[in-house]
Amino acid sequence: MEAWYMDESDRDPRLPHKKEPNEPVSPKELKRLGVFYWKLNADIYETDPELQKIRDEQGYSYMDIITIQRDKLPNYEEKLKTFYEEHLHLDDEIRYILDGRAYFDVRDADERWIRIALAKGDLITLPAGIYHRFTMDETNYTKAMRLFVGEPVWIAYNRPADEYEARKIYVSALRRAA
Numbered sequence: 001m002e003a004w005y006m007d008e009s010d011r012d013p014r015l016p017h018k019k020e021p022n023e024p025v026s027p028k029e030l031k032r033l034g035v036f037y038w039k040l041n042a043d044i045y046e047t048d049p050e051l052q053k054i055r056d057e058q059g060y061s062y063m064d065i066i067t068i069q070r071d072k073l074p075n076y077e078e079k080l081k082t083f084y085e086e087h088l089h090l091d092d093e094i095r096y097i098l099d100g101r102a103y104f105d106v107r108d109a110d111e112r113w114i115r116i117a118l119a120k121g122d123l124i125t126l127p128a129g130i131y132h133r134f135t136m137d138e139t140n141y142t143k144a145m146r147l148f149v150g151e152p153v154w155i156a157y158n159r160p161a162d163e164y165e166a167r168k169i170y171v172s173a174l175r176r177a178a
């Protein structure tokens, strides 16, 4: 995992979009935004006691695996387009990268985009109510485990979605963390 503030360019989202010079974002800063991160051994995800411990502690009862790759994922282009629209969910978004790479972009407290580069073994949780988006990088391949507390809900609310309780709760938690 590596995170940085994005540049202002509107070129291909799959490019890194680092500033010159790079402006890195630490795991501690991400935590303040409610974004949590674990590093695991993805080679043993089927039997990994560390993963099981996280799932037990956090109540991640549901899981499935999604492979995002042209010709593998039905409606690939369409899905990627919706993933990259700025949105929020009413529940936490929990993703564990089993193979390949991907970017999650999240808004910081001042609405600046932070890009989070994830690779094999990275497990990340985005809090309910945070504005974010997802894109592939130039390798165009990600295999990810999707985790969820209880029955999964995949509804994305595109910005603006400030009227939702989850958003209001998130904004007040952010203010308290400031």
Ligand code: KMT
Residues within 6 Å of the ligand: 066, 083, 093, 095, 133, 134, 144, 156
């Ligand atoms: C989302 O809601 O942002 C996503 O599901 C992203 C793709 S899952 C690796």
Ligand code: NI
Residues within 6 Å of the ligand: 087, 088, 089, 093, 132, 156
């Ligand atoms: Ni999302």
